[in-house]
Amino acid sequence: MKTRYDAIVIGAGHNGLVCAAYLARAGKRVLVLERSDRVGGAARSEEVFPGFRFSVFSYVVSLLRPEIIRDLELPRHGLHILPLESTLTPLANGDYLAQWSDHDQNRRELAHHSLRDAEAYEEFGMLMYRMARAVKPFLGRVPPDPASLAPRDLLGLARLAANLRGLGADQVHALHKLLTMSSADYLDEWFECEALKATKSASGIIGTFLGPRSPGTAYVLLHHYMGEIDGVFRAWGFAKGGNGSVSDAIAAAARGFGVEIRTESTVARVLVRNGRATGVALESGGEIEAALVVSGADPRRTFMQLVGAEHLPQEFVAGIERFRFRGSSGKVNLALAELPDFSCFPGAGPHLRGAISISPSVDYLERAYDDAKYGEVSRQPYMDIVIPSMIDPSMAPPGKHVMSIFVQYVPHNVNGGWTEAKREAFGDTVIDTLAQHAPNIRSAILHRQIITPADIESMVGLTEGNIFQGELALQQMFFLRPVPGWAKYATPVSGLYQCGSGTHPGGGVMGASGRNAAFAILGERP
């Protein structure tokens, strides 16, 4: 018997699953086809070493849309977000900067470095919060195109304008600065503590091939505060069981709505007839028909590989070719026999339950970028470290630990290309850098998993290993993501839609792209 599907979603990444769930909730019969043996895409947990579970790629839940958590009843399907509350930045002089979630504690700690910064921090926070409130609603909507005169675009723009009008003059001025300045320059206007500026500006460079002094990086500072607006909701943290459990919860919700998910089913091509998507062809042979095809793959993979340039207008193809990926980050996941002992903060304190950021100064980060600009892995990389087993002990055998190290910059197009030796050298660089701050780390390692951008590309299918399916840089965000004029999830091929991070608003385990795409397909307003 042949099952007929209304929609096929390519890829069981979290956005594909979210999109599928919403489509099925609206009554569509949906099939999700996934290349690998499990759901999740880059949000997956795996027992890489016996007894040790790794969040192999993405490792925190950041900005997962509260409306998705509610609509799909993710807690009922097993999602449990545990708090990840502090950030420790070890400094070159043996001291440290810690940021704590408790207001008083945080203020005390900052005051230890700079009394003025401790006060500026709160003012800065208020300003960012107010701006984030004005800009945030934009993320949950199909982005209006300022070049379009369509009623829906005009309405969307009017709504955005109304949000911005609610801002005071100083906030509008600050927003302009955020859109034009580098994060280092912007933070220089506020703070004097190097480690604070560096640690904050690190959030502006993640997943981009830009440095803290590159213009445009300031904007991403705002994203952090968008998370704070949902602070009560606590959508920021560490998913119990690793980031794979976010995907598993969404998959369970999707199945609950009747979605069929097939793993180890690789889509070879999107079938296009007379400018219309009619289904997909599988690598294993065979075709599956559906009036709707939704691609969770990144824009280049979707259009250049699965669809084929021959089915697309030239200027659209040119737009896709211009869309930048430039993967710049890698990961090292460690199985540890014991906890790292940081020289600046010895022992097993509360700091090990939060993030540890190797970002002692803006210069440090910019130098790390300098290496990458010329095709090398940073000799002293920026690293964002978490120890998931400190938050969820079930990630490792009792008394043992897992450590996730996000590393930047690790260029996709490293000089001479990625080889086994290069990958090991990258791993050594990371361990050497960490050992400068936690000397016991070398003897504690039971197993290490090293992931380069090339590995990300081959394992998850993300072009050039870009973790956001395309750089989150201003020239390819909002109504420009991925291609000007095609930011509303529809594509030049009728019946073919996109739902991955390569679309607005993109990036992080947010799910907004998948949800927005579903609403665009259903012709409803999210």
Add this chain to the structure above:
Amino acid sequence: MLRTTPFHARTAPLCLSHAWRRWAGYVVASSYELTHEREYHAIRSSAALLDISPLYKYRVFGRDAARLLDRVVTRSVAASTPGQVLYTGWCDAAGKMLDDGTIARLDADLFRMTSAEPGLRWLQDNAAGLDAAVTDISDATAALALQGPSSRAILQEIAGADLAKLRFFRIVATTLKGIPVTISRTGYTGDLGYEIWTDAGDALPVWDALIEAGTPYGIVPAGMLALDVARIEAGLMLLDVDYVPARKALTGRQTSSPYELDLAWTVNLKKEGFVGKAALAEEAQRKPEWQFVGIEVEWDALERLYAKAGLAPQLPATAWRTSVPIYAGGGQAGYATSGGWSPLLKKYIALAHLDARWARPGTAVEMEVTVEHRRERAAARVVKKPFFDPERKRA
């Protein structure tokens, strides 16, 4: 981590209730005894000793120190003389309150400013181009309040200066049992009282000297719960509780001007430019839309509401700090921000923000009260602040 004050070695063993409260990143006792009652009554009948070290304190020094302060606060600092203390608020450029506190003129060029919020950056930024240095002395300075009718007698036992000469809102540098201190004739209780400022390193001997001298007079260490009742009786507002400082306000509506907080007397529009002056001058013309007033709930009305539920009137055991709707003219006319039972006045009182139309003393209003899980409205009226204003307060 949270800090303990320089008096912690003394206050901790006394804190039988184990009830501590946070204040500006420090912990201080909510009450020492199991209930705060005796501590409150000490403020009004003998003397209470309160640890107020968590206050933010700044030292402002230099030829232009008075100019700097005049540029920031709404009152005239230049008009003060050494030995004087000013209570004042200060605003942002829109004329909305940022904070309130005291400025003690210790010398012609030397001031100590206290505040509820950190303000170093604000002061330093406003000092640009002036010969005035601002130092945060919050941690280095310990402070106690000795409040109550016996406070003068106790302090005089060990003070180097003649306190009969220290008038209301004046300050003197002297000694307590030989330890250098400054003593101001100030407080937050609306009673006769003093505040004692000393180096953090001298905190414990100062505490010991006061307890020793005060014991024959019935001195009682008192916590924040007792202080809260007293300051409401005195009609004194509290930042974060009774108003949202402009820097923390999420919307414009959350901010307040000094006029709206009944602080018109602290705004000197004749003074040369200060932060917020233009906005305040304009507001002075058009009259504020809100007023900060006293509310007195009518006992009979309260009794009737409880009687309906088959109960005798029940009263809050401690002062409350929540937003409670006030009704007038068929709609909500405002909201109370703190209130409670005054054990001395035997009245249920509250501090409230009211639409100016309903703010005249004597106006009949209603305050929401919850009786047996049901929201009711009790008849109340607007009254003049302070609720309690003894002659000895200014003596």
